[in-house]
Amino acid sequence: MGLPADARPREKLLSRGAGSLSDTELVALLLRTGIRGKGVMQLAADVLDQLGGVAGLLHAPPRALGQVKGLGPAKRAELSAVLELSRRALAQQLCQQPLFDSPAAVRQYLQLQLGGREHEVFCVLFLDSQNRLILLEELFRGTLTQTSVYPREVVLRALHHHAAAVVLAHNHPSGQARPSRADEALTQSLKAALSLVDVRVLDHFIVTREQAASMAEMGLV
Incomplete structure (x- = not known):
């Protein structure tokens, strides 16, 4: 049987x-x-x-x-x-080694965190001096079309976590992974604000269900 x-x-x-x-x-x-x-x-x-x-x-x-x-x-x-x-297994991996030693893990982690969201969410990955993940923090939540992000708040959170660098990430519920002009402007605004406290912006990912697109790879960071 x-x-x-x-x-x-x-x-x-x-x-x-x-x-x-x-x-x-x-x-x-x-x-x-x-x-x-x-x-x-x-x-x-x-x-x-x-x-x-x-x-x-x-x-x-x-x-x-x-x-x-x-x-x-x-x-x-x-x-x-x-x-x-x-999600926690990937986060643990990113906490134990430099973030970009495992670029595929970074993308998988961001997709698991943001890929299924129905509204735009803006997150920051705070990194230590060896580019290991301290934690990912969701800072702003918006509508389907836009998110209000305040550079001052990002700077304050970076100082709170004693971060040496950050990776920015937000999702596009529309499924379009190409950054908008507003995304490019926001990235430069945050770079300028964070540079005042010696925190580097390493990348900004646009996340959809299918992919996590790196603005650094596009030459936009």
Whole structure:
């Protein structure tokens, strides 16, 4: 007699490793059980289909999880916990080594933090003298089209955290990763303000669900 459907991904993981599992099987492991009339594998497939695959799941806000039929509070809590663990694992990595030793990790961390936001959020990554992450702090929240950012507040937070450098980041809910003229002007304004207290601006990332675009790589910082 074969294993029940909800046990097969677990058996496969234990015998072959997590990399052998499909996206659906991994999500099924997290969900553990299905709902009446729908097995766990089908429920996992529905979750991925409704949220836009693994990338959509990683960036899904709690509201989006709540709209998937069959995801009750317990299952939503488990998925949210896994996503938060992913964020914290990346943050720990960035705290232990210079930020740009792992440029892919920087982008992944920012996408996990900002990619799924429905409104613009402006964050600052405060770095120590060795360019290791002290912490990421959300400083301003705006509308879908603009965010009011006050250089004085950014300077005060940099001094509070004894930062030697910062990386700026904000999301574009529209999905357009190209910086606007306003983004360019803001970057230069913050560079000028922070230079007065010897804090360097290393980069400014524009974050969407699909990517985190570096303004430094574009020659705009």
